[in-house]
Amino acid sequence: MLAAAQKDEKKDQALKNHVGHPQTGRDCPFTLLNSPISHTQYPYVTGTSVLGIKYKDGVLLASDMGGSYGSTLRYKSVQRLKPIGKHTLLGAGGEISDFQEIVRYLDELILYDNMWDDGNSLGPKEVHNYLNRLMYNRRNKFNPLWNTLVLGGVKNGQKYLGTVNMIGVHYEENHVATGFGNHLARPIFRDEWHEDMTFEEGVKLLEKCMLVLLYRDRSAVNKLQIAKITEEGATISEPYAIKTHWELEAFKNPATGAVGSW
């Protein structure tokens, strides 16, 4: 029975021009026999910026709900902020499927941590380090998880905010961003962020930056969520839109300065 199935497979392979790779033994297209083994991917469905800031009671994260397929704004209800356990929030830019995989790994990690049932729990620092190990290990195998992650949390009164990316670069900061957020939002954070902001001040700052991103980042969509994590736990807001303004003079009579030839 098994032998017959294997024989069929061999026949299929021969038809599809597949052979066993001389080095790995695994299935390999004939035309790739002479190329080096490489797994580096290209991202397919991607999320854009994630912003994170520390504030008085904890950490605030913001992101939009867009999943781009190249230059097409394909998916508009992708949740890119997720709670991890009791103490942490995770936000991701980059390949959405890889983010989903990471959430699966972390949920498993938290599950085993909870199963100890012993009064100890993994805090944001531990999760951040675990993620860094994960991302860096994948990078070393030339098979990265194509994401930039923002990790925020509070444990025992200690606020934590950090970031990790697909090559394993990681650090902690009072305000972080991924992708375009680094170029458009961080300068605003540097000017306007201060220690112990109130919740309202924090949200206002994040919305200001999300508005700039909405105007200037082509992969941004006007449907965003803000997530908050404090000692009490994590909450992610319902999706909402922010008001944009197009009453600039230049938009009112677009053809004024450029008379067409026909």
Next chain:
Amino acid sequence: MFRNQYDTDVTTWSPAGRLFQVEYAMEAVKQGSAAVGLRSKTHVVLVCVGKANSEFSSHQKKIFKVDDHIGVAIAGLTADGRVLSLHMRSECIHYKFLYDSPLPVGRLVVQLADKAQVCTQRSWTRPYGVGLLVAGLDETGPHLYQNCPSGNYFEYQAFAIGARSQAAKTYLERKFETFPECSRNELIRHGIISVKEALAEGKLNGSNCNVAVVGIGEAFNTLDSKAVQQIIDSLEDRADEPPVDVAPVEGEQGAVQDDTDQAAAPMET
């Protein structure tokens, strides 16, 4: 215990539901020289008697540092103890590498117990012949655990294992209710006195008495033999007087400066 027909294999039950090989392994622990552990709200102390083979040889190493926040005292087959300490160190380092955080003591102890249990259920490995007193500090506070060859583990306020441990335990039973509020140095003194009870012959001195401490603000460290000698001498001077607060002795790194500092630990909820 006498020999019987059910004690050859660890995989043979006796009709009374006992595994004699495991019980014999626990006997091996009782043959080792005494080890005592005691805990306060802020510190855990381990005190041991280290036997020497002869006048010329060094004294037995009974206390092992496992990580900055955990240490272990052994009684029984020293080689088994050493191997388990190595395993514990490896576990701690691995956790630190993954999570950039110290391994919670309770979790290490459970892993150790599970490892010991394996040997009670295979016919090709024997149980470990060593009892361990694991002293450690994590975010839930200071802890003292005992690990048995049977794969059981227990948490204690104070405990003693090894030869004549009952004598040490009797002293601890009298005093243990005062331990939570004891200062670091008082705790060490209680430990040394209780270990003295377990000494059959000869005198306790800085060479044959190993003392180690771990606590809030103090990484696990073994006291210098000179420092131990000083404490033993001061005990002799005072005889039965109640312990008096003394400044931390030489040779300790990061020791708590003020004996009367009993502020609640940040970990205490």
